[in-house]
Each structure stands twice: as C-alpha cells, then as structure tokens.
Amino acid sequence: MISKADRIKELTGILNRASKAYYMQDTELMSNYEYDALYDELVQLEKETGITLSNSPTIHVGYEVLSELPKEEHEYPMLSLDKTKDVQVLADWLGDQTGVLSWKMDGLTIVLTYDNGELVKAVTRGNGYVGEVITNNARVFKNVPHRIAFKGKLTLRGEAVIKYSDFNALNSQIEDSEAKYKNPRNLCSGSVRQLNNAVTAERNVYFFAFTLVVAEGMDFYNSRMQQFEWLSSQGFDVVEHVLVDRENLPTYVAQFADRIADNDFPSDGLVLILEDIAYGESLGTTAKFPRNAIAFKWADEIRETHLLDVEWSASRTGLINPIAVFEPVELEGTTVSRASLHNISILRALQLGKGDVIQVYKANMIIPQIAENLTRSDTLEIPKECPVCGKPTEVRCVNDVSSLYCVNEECPAKHVKRFSLFVSRDAFNIEGMSEATLEKFIQSGFLREPADMFHLDSYHDVIVEMDGFGEKSYQRLMASIQKARKVTLAKLIYSLGILNIGLSNARLLCQHYRNDLQAMLAASTEELTAIDGIGPVIAGSFTDYFADEQHRIELKDLLGEVEIEQENFSEEGRVFDGKVFVITGSLEHFKNRNNLKALLEEKGAKVAGSVSSKTSYLINNDSTSASSKNKRARELGVPVITEEELIDMMKKP
Numbered sequence: 001m002i003s004k005a006d007r008i009k010e011l012t013g014i015l016n017r018a019s020k021a022y023y024m025q026d027t028e029l030m031s032n033y034e035y036d037a038l039y040d041e042l043v044q045l046e047k048e049t050g051i052t053l054s055n056s057p058t059i060h061v062g063y064e065v066l067s068e069l070p071k072e073e074h075e076y077p078m079l080s081l082d083k084t085k086d087v088q089v090l091a092d093w094l095g096d097q098t099g100v101l102s103w104k105m106d107g108l109t110i111v112l113t114y115d116n117g118e119l120v121k122a123v124t125r126g127n128g129y130v131g132e133v134i135t136n137n138a139r140v141f142k143n144v145p146h147r148i149a150f151k152g153k154l155t156l157r158g159e160a161v162i163k164y165s166d167f168n169a170l171n172s173q174i175e176d177s178e179a180k181y182k183n184p185r186n187l188c189s190g191s192v193r194q195l196n197n198a199v200t201a202e203r204n205v206y207f208f209a210f211t212l213v214v215a216e217g218m219d220f221y222n223s224r225m226q227q228f229e230w231l232s233s234q235g236f237d238v239v240e241h242v243l244v245d246r247e248n249l250p251t252y253v254a255q256f257a258d259r260i261a262d263n264d265f266p267s268d269g270l271v272l273i274l275e276d277i278a279y280g281e282s283l284g285t286t287a288k289f290p291r292n293a294i295a296f297k298w299a300d301e302i303r304e305t306h307l308l309d310v311e312w313s314a315s316r317t318g319l320i321n322p323i324a325v326f327e328p329v330e331l332e333g334t335t336v337s338r339a340s341l342h343n344i345s346i347l348r349a350l351q352l353g354k355g356d357v358i359q360v361y362k363a364n365m366i367i368p369q370i371a372e373n374l375t376r377s378d379t380l381e382i383p384k385e386c387p388v389c390g391k392p393t394e395v396r397c398v399n400d401v402s403s404l405y406c407v408n409e410e411c412p413a414k415h416v417k418r419f420s421l422f423v424s425r426d427a428f429n430i431e432g433m434s435e436a437t438l439e440k441f442i443q444s445g446f447l448r449e450p451a452d453m454f455h456l457d458s459y460h461d462v463i464v465e466m467d468g469f470g471e472k473s474y475q476r477l478m479a480s481i482q483k484a485r486k487v488t489l490a491k492l493i494y495s496l497g498i499l500n501i502g503l504s505n506a507r508l509l510c511q512h513y514r515n516d517l518q519a520m521l522a523a524s525t526e527e528l529t530a531i532d533g534i535g536p537v538i539a540g541s542f543t544d545y546f547a548d549e550q551h552r553i554e555l556k557d558l559l560g561e562v563e564i565e566q567e568n569f570s571e572e573g574r575v576f577d578g579k580v581f582v583i584t585g586s587l588e589h590f591k592n593r594n595n596l597k598a599l600l601e602e603k604g605a606k607v608a609g610s611v612s613s614k615t616s617y618l619i620n621n622d623s624t625s626a627s628s629k630n631k632r633a634r635e636l637g638v639p640v641i642t643e644e645e646l647i648d649m650m651k652k653p
Ligand SMILES: NC(=O)c1ccc[n+]([C@@H]2O[C@H](COP(=O)([O-])OP(=O)(O)OC[C@H]3O[C@@H](n4cnc5c(N)ncnc54)[C@H](O)[C@@H]3O)[C@@H](O)[C@H]2O)c1
Pocket: 018, 019, 022, 023, 028, 029, 030, 031, 032, 033, 035, 036, 061, 062, 078, 079, 080, 081, 082, 102, 103, 104, 105, 106, 109, 125, 159, 210, 239, 271, 295
C-alpha cells in the first residue's frame, strides 16, 4: 500500500501530464470522466493530509502558453470553476440567494477590452494569468462588435465556440479521415489561435459573453441580469441564461438538459452565478475558484455491461486504433455497443480483458466512452501483428501518449490514399466511393491493386452486411463502377498516382503519342523530355514508375478491365495551339476554373497562374476590376477578354 503522500505525488504527475496533452497537444491520455475522478481523489487526499504540491493541478488553471502568439498578463486573473454533478448540491450552494443559470459553453475563453467605443484587445485565458493576444482574430469572429455605443473602458469575458453544424461541414470537406478535427473545442482552439486571421475568418467562430468584468462609470444596480441585458444592448450575444432560485432550479436544469441534443452550440454543462454582484464578490476566491459561481456537469447516465472484444482498426498512416465492443446497452436514448479507446495509454490504464464488467457512458451526453473497468482482469493482448497485413506492429510513444502502429510500408491500409486518387473525379470518377468505404474494402483485403476495383462483385455477400451498407447502396456503387469502365487514357494514367503526373501532364503525353500507350512506355527519359511541356523531372518520374515490373503488371491488369475512349487529337480542334491564358474573377458560363482550364488545354492552350509578357489573353468578365492581374495585363498590353468573347473565339476555325 503506498502512502497518501506518495499517491498525491503520483496523482499530481498523472493529472499534469493529462492536462498538458489535453490543452497543448489536443490529445487525450484519459477520458474526462477518469480525469475528473482522479482529480477528486487528489482534492480529497490534499484535504486529509494538508499537503499540496506546488505544481498541483488543484491550484493551477488551464495550460501553459507556449505558442508563437504575443503574450500578455491579465489585469484580472481568470480562474476555473468548482463543479458538482448533483442538482441538490447546486440548490444548497445557492441557498436563499437568486442566481443566473447559463450554458457552460465548450470552446476557448476570451477576454475582450473596448475603449472609446472600439475593440482594442482580445486575449485568451491561457493559464489564467497570462494569455495570448488574438485581437485581429477576434475581429473576424462572426458576431463580435467592432464598435459599440458605450465610450468608457469595458472588459468582458466570453467563450469562443464553433457550432456542431459548421464543425461537421468542415470535416466533411476533409477527405483524409485522420486529418479530420476531433471535436468543436479542438477546432475552435486551433482557429482562434492562428497567426493568420484569414484562417480564423473562414471557421465561423462565435463569441458568447458570460461575464462583465468592468464597464467604467456604469451602475448595474448590483445585478448580473442587468449586466447581461446591457451587454445585449451594446450588440453582444450573451450566453443563454435564466434567473433561478432554490425552488425552481431543478426544473430549469431539466429544461436545459432536454435541449442538449438539439443545441448546435457545444456545451459541457451549466454555470450558476450569484445574481447579487456585491455579495458574490465579498465571498472572495479559493486558489483556483471564485466563490460566486459553480459549474454543473451532467451526471452521466452510466450502464454496466460486458466487454466482448477489442477491435483493431488500421489506417493509412499506419496508426492502429483500438475500439471496445460490448454487449449493447441503452444510453441517453440510443443503443450503444462500441466505444473508441483512443490509444494504448487509455487502454492500458483501464486494464481491460474480454468478459470484464465495464461501465459505459456518453461524454457530454453524446460520445460513448468507457468510464471504469470493475473487474480489471488485464488480460487483453495488444496485437503483435497488423490486422491488415500481418506484419509486426510497434508501440510508439509521442508526448507521453502510446499508440500502436503498423510499420510495414507496403501495408494495404496505407493504400487508401492511392485508391482515393483512383476513384476521384478527375480519374475514374467513381461516385459514392468514400474514403471510409475504401478503407473498409482495403482492410478486408478486397482491394490490393487498381484492377481489383472492378471485381468487388465477388464480395457481394460480405459487402451488403457491412456497416452502412445494404443491397441498395451496394447496387448503386456497382452501377457507378460499371459506368467508370469507360475512361480516357489520360485519366487512366493520372489515376495511377505516378509522382508529378497530374492530369494535364498525362494529357500532354497522350496527345503527343496520339494515345499509343506502347510507344509511350517504350520511350526513354530523353525522348519524353523533348516533348513540349514535359521536363526532365516529369519524364524521369514516368520512366521510373514503369521500370518497376509490378507496376507494368498492374497496368496490364487494369487495361483488361476498361474500355479506352478515343479522343480526337487532330490538329483542327487545337485552335489555341501555343496560346497562354490566365483566368481571374468569377465565371458565369463554366462550372469552375478547372473545367475551363481542361477545355482550353484540349484546344492546345496552356493555362498559367499569373500574368506575364508571355500571356496571350487574360480571361476576366469584369474588365474594370482593380485586381492585380487586371492591372498587370493593362501594363503589359495583354488583351483582357470576357467568357463570351472566348466562346466566340473557340467557334472560329
Ligand atoms: N481528458 C483529459 O485528459 C483532461 C485533461 C485536463 C482537463 N480536462 C477537462 O477539463 C476540465 C477542466 O477544464 P477548465 O478548467 O478549462 O474549465 P472548467 O471546466 O473549470 O470551466 C470553467 C470555465 O468555463 C468557462 N465558461 C464557459 N461557459 C461559461 C459560462 N456560461 N459562465 C461562466 N464561465 C463559463 C469559463 O472560462 C470558466 O473559467 C476538467 O474537468 C476535465 O473534464 C480533461
């Protein structure tokens, strides 16, 4: 049995490592549930023994500020909040006072300062004493007023947050499943702490005020509610709130709870602050918490169940993720049977084994997690072999987080990227084949080389049983694969993912050889370099790729599956041979720039990114625009034409 003092030391270390990962590296060494439980244990031990180490997380707030952003000390230090999960404790805490109950928003806390009616400063909470200056970023938040009617000095605090809907929309545009953002809080933290505010502007960050710190010369009649009302009148969005007393508190808490599932703004609980400002301030603070406010965290609905298995899911970068599979349980209204275990560190901390009795819950009422392992058999083996390729795995430790990796360069799990290109719009254009689907097929061993794409029908029975699949979606996918069999040679070459061979280079090659693939493959690097537009690097990539016997076999297999569409490479169609175009501004006739570019290239033109003395035409529908391209074109005497004029030119022989 270790002594209490030793346990205090141990817990302080564990919690500090977890905080560092959580706040600074956007990773988690343990669930919030476990963090809070260990934290409570530490608080208890510190109370019993009277020992608090100088680096104890119970007396420090937030994260150390290590970014490249400028730092600034807060005029009024920002503390954390004491918490409870018990409505009764919350009611007792309020006693005979009235309080203001609001969402505890889950983003990044920011302090704004206005002077003479202007936003002059925005600083993050940081470690509570020193934060990062992000004034220019705050200016591009969706709803922060740049000017207000009040001319005195105003300091207020609030939470910068990103909506679930915006978070999901952004993630859906990221094809690479590992580059996706983990949650709106991580995304918000990254978006607000940018060095370039153009990035912040795109992320739709909202700011909700929750504390008025000072408003010079203003009298709020000692009321938090008055302060909130006044902030609204100045143009701020104030966190949604309601005035409560001990009697009606439980009803209001229940009403907030009912709305979590539909709330587009992420929250991780509620905050209760005393309505009486002066009385609240007279209570003072502890080392870490103000005494005039308290946070309420949702008492998670916890269910006991049995761990059936841990699945290991390999991904493109080689990372192998553990997923717990358990006997299905009802949680917050849905049936749950799986929960991510995140990484090896979390898995080891839980000492799992098949058949263990585990407690599961939904974090913030949304994401299934394992809270506790009651039986801790610790018999689970971490696979020594990759579930996909069978080659040895490796546990790697980065920033105190251990994760399992497949180190085999040839592991099919890593081929997802390659197949993503293969099915993309400019290549085989297989609609409905998402990266997630590719990953499943590759993991199951259905896709090893490109030609395999056309044999997926042999796995019909397995595919229709897969998660997210049914007979209907299977048929739809097969139909788009069938459709894709007809392809131009240029697209086929592009689809192979040869280094430096984009679609336009593949087109150049096909044009030059009039689609004669054998001649293309027989050409030497020197011969290819002689083609206009093909340099030694591109030529070298092409010949290197096909010097590999395996690549030639794969190409042959693929050719056996497809029908090459003949293209017209006759000189007549090439009305823009040797011309150089630059496109700027928005387009009306063509869907997008890539479309127009492809058409121009087909007609023999080159499309460049900037105007130079070599430019033949600048395409711009607004010839009066003050854009730099327009200006440069005028300086150089390059004709500026509209899309209409361009279309006319194409018609001419
Ligand atoms: N999983 C891990 O490894 C890990 C590590 C560290 C921390 N954590 C989690 O973070 C928590 C501690 O976080 P914290 O100290 O940053 O914040 P907190 O949970 O103590 O929350 C207090 C802060 O919430 C903000 N806030 C949001 N809405 C508000 C409102 N309406 N009114 C007033 N304040 C509002 C304020 O900035 C306030 O300071 C832990 O309980 C734990 O769950 C997890």
